[in-house]
Amino acid sequence: xxxxxxxxxxxxxxxxxxxxxxxxxIVDEWGLAEYxxxxxxxxxxxxxLTPAIYAKLCDKSTPNGYTLDQAIQTGVDNPGxxxxxxxxxxAGDEETYEVxxxxxxxxxxxxxxxxxxxxMTHPTDLDSSKLHSGRFDERYxxxxxxxxxxxxxxxxxxxACTRAERREVERVTVDALAGLSGDLAGKYYSLTQMxxxxxxxxxxxxxxxxxxxxxxxxxxxxxxxxxxxRGIWHNNEKTFLVWINEEDHTRVISMEKGGNMKRVFxxxxxxxxxxxxxxxxxxxxxxxxxxxxxxxxxxxxxGTGLRAGVHVNLPRLSKDPRFSKILDNLxxxxxxxxxxxxxxxxxxxxxxxxxxxxxxxxxxxxxVVDGVNYLIECEKKLEKGQDIxxxxxxxxx
Amino acid sequence: MAKNCHNDYKMKFSGxxxxxxxxxxxxxxxxxxxxxxxxxxxxxxxxxxFTVDDIIQTGVDNPGxxxxxxxxxxAGDEESYEVxxxxxxxxxxxxxxxxxxxxxxxxxxxxxxxxxxDDLDPAYxxxxxxxxxxxxxxxxxxPHNSRGERRTIxxxxxxxxxxxxxxxxxxYYPLNGMTDKExxxxxxxxxxxxxxxxxxxxxxxxxxxxxxxRGIWHNDAKTFLVWVNEEDHLRVISxxxxxxxxEVFRRFxxxxxxxxxxxxxxxxxxxxxxxxxxxxxxxxxxGTGLRGGVHVKLPKLSTHAKFEEILTRLxxxxxxxxxxxxxxxxxxxxxxNADRLGSxxxxxxxxxxxxxKLMVAMEKKLEKSESIxxxIPAQK
Numbered sequence: 062x063x064x065x066x067x068x069x070x071x072x073x074x075x076x077x078x079x080x081x082x083x084x085x086x087i088v089d090e091w092g093l094a095e096y097x098x099x100x101x102x103x104x105x106x107x108x109x110l111t112p113a114i115y116a117k118l119c120d121k122s123t124p125n126g127y128t129l130d131q132a133i134q135t136g137v138d139n140p141g142x143x144x145x146x147x148x149x150x151x152a153g154d155e156e157t158y159e160v161x162x163x164x165x166x167x168x169x170x171x172x173x174x175x176x177x178x179x180x181m182t183h184p185t186d187l188d189s190s191k192l193h194s195g196r197f198d199e200r201y202x203x204x205x206x207x208x209x210x211x212x213x214x215x216x217x218x219x220x221a222c223t224r225a226e227r228r229e230v231e232r233v234t235v236d237a238l239a240g241l242s243g244d245l246a247g248k249y250y251s252l253t254q255m256x257x258x259x260x261x262x263x264x265x266x267x268x269x270x271x272x273x274x275x276x277x278x279x280x281x282x283x284x285x286x287x288x289x290x291r292g293i294w295h296n297n298e299k300t301f302l303v304w305i306n307e308e309d310h311t312r313v314i315s316m317e318k319g320g321n322m323k324r325v326f327x328x329x330x331x332x333x334x335x336x337x338x339x340x341x342x343x344x345x346x347x348x349x350x351x352x353x354x355x356x357x358x359x360x361x362x363x364g365t366g367l368r369a370g371v372h373v374n375l376p377r378l379s380k381d382p383r384f385s386k387i388l389d390n391l392x393x394x395x396x397x398x399x400x401x402x403x404x405x406x407x408x409x410x411x412x413x414x415x416x417x418x419x420x421x422x423x424x425x426x427x428x429v430v431d432g433v434n435y436l437i438e439c440e441k442k443l444e445k446g447q448d449i450x451x452x453x454x455x456x457x458x
Numbered sequence: 459m460a461k462n463c464h465n466d467y468k469m470k471f472s473g474x475x476x477x478x479x480x481x482x483x484x485x486x487x488x489x490x491x492x493x494x495x496x497x498x499x500x501x502x503x504x505x506x507x508f509t510v511d512d513i514i515q516t517g518v519d520n521p522g523x524x525x526x527x528x529x530x531x532x533a534g535d536e537e538s539y540e541v542x543x544x545x546x547x548x549x550x551x552x553x554x555x556x557x558x559x560x561x562x563x564x565x566x567x568x569x570x571x572x573x574x575x576d577d578l579d580p581a582y583x584x585x586x587x588x589x590x591x592x593x594x595x596x597x598x599x600x601p602h603n604s605r606g607e608r609r610t611i612x613x614x615x616x617x618x619x620x621x622x623x624x625x626x627x628x629x630y631y632p633l634n635g636m637t638d639k640e641x642x643x644x645x646x647x648x649x650x651x652x653x654x655x656x657x658x659x660x661x662x663x664x665x666x667x668x669x670x671x672r673g674i675w676h677n678d679a680k681t682f683l684v685w686v687n688e689e690d691h692l693r694v695i696s697x698x699x700x701x702x703x704x705e706v707f708r709r710f711x712x713x714x715x716x717x718x719x720x721x722x723x724x725x726x727x728x729x730x731x732x733x734x735x736x737x738x739x740x741x742x743x744x745g746t747g748l749r750g751g752v753h754v755k756l757p758k759l760s761t762h763a764k765f766e767e768i769l770t771r772l773x774x775x776x777x778x779x780x781x782x783x784x785x786x787x788x789x790x791x792x793x794x795n796a797d798r799l800g801s802x803x804x805x806x807x808x809x810x811x812x813x814x815k816l817m818v819a820m821e822k823k824l825e826k827s828e829s830i831x832x833x834i835p836a837q838k
Contacts, residue, residue, distance in 0.1 A: 094609065138667065
């Protein structure tokens with residue numbers, strides 16, 4: 062009886078059609094007129110957005126007015142690829158993760174190895190002194206890098222933010238960064254104000270980010286009003302870099318040539334804590350909670366939002382048929398040296414952590430350190446004609 | 459409603475904080491939008507929840523080109539033109555030669571009022587075409603409509619088109635569901651439309667949920683074609699090889715009126731009013747929404763010093779044979795009416811017919827190395 066009442070309410074609201082034969086199979090037995098056609102789709106949103114969940118969530122919105130249709134638009138518009146499963150939805154604000162939990166919880170579980178945010182807690186640990194063996198053999202490791210994102214609590218995220226909010230994110234962040242000193246002292250380059258000379262320098266340093274062209278981002282509304290309130294900050298030594306208002310409020314990057322991941326991670330943690338202290342002095346804070354860790358635009362970046370990686374040369378190992386399995390068991394992923402969705406050049410790979418949520422920053426960077434050291438050991442063995450072993454997968458995987 | 463929720467939230471920021479940076483922009487919206495207008499309009503929304511920021515987003519995201527003046531805004535529904543008239547009226551005036559808020563637009567789809575048009579020389583005029591758009595009353599427009607609305611529009615369109623008979627008997631091909639064979643045929647016929655890639659359209663939200671509820675209908679003779687849910691609810695096209703614009707226009711008017719009848723029977727007339735004529739997504743298409751044109755060979759005239767001036771005086775525009783923003787190939791141009799609002803369908807097609815006839819005559823003179831100076835027309 063209550064199911065019929067629910068149906069009747071949806072019919073009155075024009076969300077449910079009595080004509081269930083319209084378009085055949087894209088309309089289920091409920092006849093939802095608004096339910097997206099996800100028949101060709103391969104992304105996490107499409108896997109979990111049942112008509113029942115859609116019916117339950119479709120007329121809810123966050124306090125700022127962000128809706129389910131907005132959150133899933135990118136996944137509807139980008140069916141995905143049979144081999145690559147994207148997330149297929151974004152958050153427009155911190156409350157998205159609560160209001161649309163019926164959809165996001167299972168997506169988070171799928172994307173983050175069964176992490177159940179209703180029962181588990183996420184550990185945050187930015188004490189870089191705990192990292193050990195973080196210096197790589199520089200005959201193999203060409204560069205080391207750690208990145209994460211941070212969102213400013215109280216302001217909507219890039220898919221939903223207004224121009225005023227975006228400009229406020231810029232103001233708050235630039236203000237905080239201006240307080241950094243010593244090896245972290247640096248300068249802000251606004252995308253709308255930079256000179257041609259500055260732009261060329263940033264391109265040469267490989268720091269400049271472009272207006273997003275990926276439809277995954279544009280369909281989510283993240284390129285609106287470009288380049289208003291977007292910019293790049295970096296320290297004078299060019300080892301600590303912050304992107305403002307690209308895919309997240311801020312992306313924080315620590316990097317340097319060579320294999321000193323320990324120093325990279327030290328600077329990363331120090332810089333992040335300094336920036337946090339600065340914004341707190343002005344009454345702001347980062348979006349964080351103990352279930353989901355740091356809140357970012359894409360559910361795939363929840364938790365630590367951390368990707369720690371190296372560019373490493375592995376000519377023999379990369380040709381070994383066991384390479385992929387070894388990476389899997391080490392909880393590492395490979396990318397080309399141009400970043401996500403690029404191919405490797407020669408035998409130099411970008412190797413980084415797969416996981417983001419459920420383990421701390423220290424744990425994940427340690428995983429990368431241990432894993433890369435193992436890969437280098439394999440490479441050295443193969444050089445000497447010795448055999449290598451595929452490491453056991455971690456417990457619970 | 460959720461959309462109004464977001465606009466209410468936005469109101470806690472000041473107009474100055476929200477006002478877009480238009481310093482590098484060259485489009486009609488950027489020329490007209492002042493902080494005063496923005497402040498006056500930002501608290502409003504249409505009954506369906508469309509706001510001034512929604513109207514202008516495409517113009518903010520696409521600064522434009524120094525030589526080409528785009529409109530820089532779209533309507534989300536019929537009411538947009540009323541609720542945001544303080545912004546849209548001046549844009550309409552700029553785009554449509556000074557059209558005033560008090561002006562009335564005349565609709566004339568009586569093809570018998572067209573004089574001539576059946577004698578354009580087929581040695582020069584390769585093909586003739588008339589297109590327009592129509593919006594179905596009671597639904598929001600492509601920048602704003604939901605999947606449910608779009609599907610209902612498709613359903614109503616399929617039903618209406620299925621009632622056509624005789625020369626208009628045809629078939630509907632939904633984009634999501636056509637066979638490879640059907641797709642190849644539609645491509646060969648130059649009928650198939652693609653997912654919009656132009657940022658002018660994508661930034662306005664018109665490609666959302668592609669290809670859901672989009673499709674193409676055409677009659678068996680392939681001379682009457684309807685696009686469903688592309689840039690407008692409906693785009694209606696009549697075309698054929700050769701220069702018989704009279705016949706193309708006859709078919710155009712007859713088919714349109716038949717389709718309108720069917721929609722009216724289901725209490726879904728077309729959006730129209732006596733000030734703006736037919737209401738469409740882009741303000742540039744208000745009035746008749748009509749572009750009547752030919753592909754015509756004018757290799758000599760097109761390189762004549764006075765070509766542009768002749769076109770302007772005849773109230774015509776040129777495009778390449780690939781349509782808007784393409785170049786001409788082999789001296790063949792797409793020549794069509796420049797006006798949409800303030801003159802009727804018959805007026806506009808008459809201008810094309812008369813103008814093209816004159817230009818072909820000029821081309822013939824130039825072929826004989828004769829002067830065309832005494833043929834240059836006065837400004838229409």
